[in-house]
């Protein structure tokens with residue numbers, strides 16, 4: 001980490017906003033003053049200005065029982081009405097909500113009026129299935145408009161969605177369905193990825209099949225969108241085709257208002273233990289900050305902009321900046337089904353040219369993979385419509401930042417590097433594009449209304465010029481309200497790292513430069529960040545150990561040029577297996593195994609078969625040393641190891 005800090009210190013380039021941009025920007029400098037003068041009043045203003053309240057709230061924040069916050073809690077609203085009907089009622093029904101592009105090149109334009117009708121039909125179908133306030137619905141879909149419609153239909157009923165990323169395996173889907181106790185699953189036969197239909201329905205069938213583990217099955221209905229031409233198995237009485245039931249459903253559905261703290265969704269994310277955490281978000285506060293950040297950070301002008309966030313709806317970025325933020329603001333946005341390089345490496349740039357995208361939001365891992373291919377590919381397309389670029393998911397290195405600005409942004413486009421988490425619900429730290437002079441590689445400043453600090457292990461401020469742990473020191477509207485079904489774990493994980501009350505610990509290291517700007521330095525816990533996706537070392541380790549050949553396993557995140565970090569596993573194989581199988585074959589088998597158990601994103605880049613693992617005298621695996629090996633470095637201090645010789649044996653084995 002120290003070499004990274006040195007490198008960042010060298011960064012002296014500054015890019016102040018262009019005068020013209022600043023003059024026309026949504027966010028003007030006095031916003032910091034207003035928010036600074038009275039944080040709660042500021043958020044109350046945003047909630048009233050940006051959203052429609054069926055019953056106005058009289059109280060902004062109830063923080064009387066920390067860390068359980070209530071925002072706008074005596075107010076009532078309908079989230080789906082805020083994202084749809086009100087735009088139609090305001091005369092914008094003909095505005096395009098979604099410009100959808102399928103991977104094979106098919107496309108659909110969907111207006112706000114059309115999307116509103118579709119959501120009303122789906123809401124009627126779901127009510128027919130018995131879905132009501134508080135019920136959970138799992139969504140396991142590709143990036144098709146039905147995914148957005150499904151989320152909004154669930155929200156419309158005051159029910160709770162749990163979107164599971166389509167790349168997750170049947171096992172991961174099953175554990176999420178079980179944990180949430182979902183009543184309905186919405187899925188598709190499959191979705192296009194890299195030129196072929198990657199199946200989804202079989203994973204649902206497997207997840208809902210009899211597993212002899214005694215866990216009570218909660219799912220009553222499976223609603224299936226037909227996207228590809230895949231044959232699917234069918235369970236009569238449980239499975240229903242979307243195209244058989246949705247178009248025939250009534251288009252009348254009046255949105256009922258629900259309390260601001262009514263749960264909106266659960267989204268599972270990795271923590272430091274093997275069990276994914278169901279992060280719970282509620283309605284009024286979440287939607288306020290989603291709409292506020294989308295409008296101000298991206299300088300959104302809903303009448304003229306074409307916004308494109310490339311994230312999958314299976315991640316928080318897809319929830320907040322595909323579904324809720326853009327639609328609450330009445331924006332027009334691109335939704336793209338496939339991978340960036342199918343059927344050709346310029347696919348994304350082609351989409352930008354085709355739709356005249358003005359605001360583009362993606363992840364550093366994607367930018368770095370485009371850098372590898374070279375600028376000749378994007379140069380073939382007209383990207384001149386772009387006026388703002390965003391980055392999210394992991395630290396963006398200055399080189400990638402500059403490449404993004406020059407090659408994709410034509411040399412003068414502002415970049416917003418946005419730091420946030422599944423738990424924070426919306427952007428927390430970011431430059432404001434018409435105000436902040438940007439620095440390549442720095443996420444810079446907390447947004448107006450957000451309080452961030454960098455502290456040491458005891459919770460004391462480190463001050464400018466120093467590094468430490470990132471904390472959030474005041475509650476914020478889109479904060480998580482808990483971990484589904486586990487309030488204790490919520491308190492322990494996020495709020496008890498320091499003695500200080502009310503400090504939320506994000507798990508990230510950060511540094512404040514001499515100007516007080518923030519530089520994110522990556523996770524400090526046992527959570528990796530692979531291609532902008534959080535994976536826990538413990539989860540992959542338990543998957544490896546579940547394989548019959550494995551005696552013990554340790555997983556580390558090693559830095560990787562393209563994906564930020566890569567999964568590297570060190571595995572001890574049982575004697576009996578080692579004698580019968582060759583190491584290379586076992587390593588391949590284990591990589592596949594993790595892919596099947598958790599999903600392709602968790603598949604280790606490298607599996608090293610070793611004879612021993614480095615442990616302290618108390619038996620704790622020293623991952624720091626394994627990371628040194630995985631990153632090809634000199635192995636660090638081994639004096640606290642129970643057996644100091646072990647690292648040289650491992651290094652030799654890996655070589």
Ligand code: WTA
Nearest residue numbers: 392393394395417418419420421422520534
């Ligand atoms: C990392 C994604 C540096 C960070 C929205 C955080 C970042 C984790 C940035 C959350 C950024 C996200 N700069 N690091 N701009 N944005 N991260 O929950 O480690 O998938 O804790 O949410 O991603 O990942 P999550």
